[in-house]
Amino acid sequence: MNFLKGSNYLIHKFPEHEVGTPTLKISDLAYRFGNVDALVDVSFEVCEGERMAVVGPNGAGKSTLFKIIAGVLKPTLGLVQIYGHEPKGHICIAYVPQRNLVDWSFPVDVADVVMMGRISKLGPIRWPSAKDWEIAHHSLDLVGMQGYASRQISELSGGQQQRVFIAQALTQEAHLILMDEPLTGLDPSTQQDIFRILDVLQEKKVTVLVAMHDLKLASERFDRVLLLNKRLIGVGLPDEVIVPEKLSQAYGSHFRMVPTREGTFMIEDTCCEEGDHAHA
């Protein structure tokens, strides 16, 4: 019985980062849910400060991969290492959930949600100090939400909700942030706001993995792209990964190629245009 799983929190001791190890190293990872293989034989590495897009059709295992990295799910096979250690002891990983999975009517305001990221640093019994509140408000500044601290979270727009959770990850002082479809359902100008924040994160050497559907944004705005459909189809520079052979491997018939004026093609993931915008 792993009743005391998470006792790191109670004794308030967390593993140190090993110098010279990659931020994230995944080796031969597999995850089975019942009789279904959600992930098979996935291996890759991510360096510090890198911004990586994780793309693939619905059900490709993007959320599962993130939850395994975050230590929420235990892999069936394989190894996940964060700065040289398994993830379960780390508090430097933040998982920003899909917006439609959050209970927005919960009675908390923006400052409450941001301060939640601080809990592991505080440890049991201690209450936030002036310094903790300073960190929380600074995080809100960084995402451009300083005027919203006392707003109830249901009063925010989709982009603002996303930014509040990024501020929470900053307050957590996370070195690795996993964002599950942060751009879905946002209009282009709000998406650009999110990218400006991602640029700030990159300057601060924060490593960011973003699960997404928009292949154009993935190829234009990310250092590397990871293409997933239960298996790892490709990982590398956008030009190496977002190519027709690999895309048809990942998406089957669910994608289309559109000729553009450069004579190349823009590829759209057409499987998810409906239903992913549930949260208004």
Added chain:
Amino acid sequence: MLDWILFPWHYAFMMRALIGAILVGTLCAIVGTYVVLRGMAFFGDALAHAILPGVAVGYLVGGGARQPLFWWALLAAVLSSIGIGAIQKSVKIREDTAIGIIFAGMFALGIALISSVQNYTNDLSHFLFGDVLGISQSDLVRISIFGGLILLSVFVFYKEFLVISFDPILATTMRLPMKMLDYLLMVLIAITIVVSLQTVGIALMVAMLITPAATAYLLTKRLPVMMLAAAVIAIISGIIGLYVSYYVNVASGAAIVLSATLIFLLVWGIKLIIRTVNASSPR
């Protein structure tokens, strides 16, 4: 008018009932906030019913004394919550089904045990519907001590309970001891139910947990305010209920719960009217 207001409290038993209703109301309202936010209403209702065999054994063993009743009830509550968890984890049964099985089975066991005593109906009805007018000095002391400990735990683990209720994944990535906190909250709910039993009884217990908290949920946007508002609503319901019970001569537990329900309906109705007016008026 003043006489009408003050008169009931000349009786010591009414004064004790008032203090009991205020203490229990506050305790249930604050713990109930988590019951409402985490969607544990059915669990709370089931737990209240599942302690009946404990109460019955205490009653048969102790011959009417209150102290053993309390400990046996507590034992039944803890065993039931563990049983629900165990069934649900070991076989593929939905949580509400597991709760239903344990709840009905334990309740039946309680009735069977009590029915073995002759003329049991009177005592059974006290357990089922409460006996706030029969609260003794030592009952109040026990409610205060356990209530104080429960509220202290809610205060000490405030930020942990908040985050496991709002965002369990965040709580996991921050390496909080989730299982321990879940069980702790369940045990706190169980103890709350057992110490509050005498006010409204098993059958109406769930109302004390969820109705004031749900009313407060409609009114507030922050958890501490919700807890405070729930406590105030519970206290007001307790006072109104005791007046109604005294002057109209209806069962006190039912009167308290009806007061809380009326306050909920009132707040809900007013909110509905405000929303309709706002929606129809031009912007």
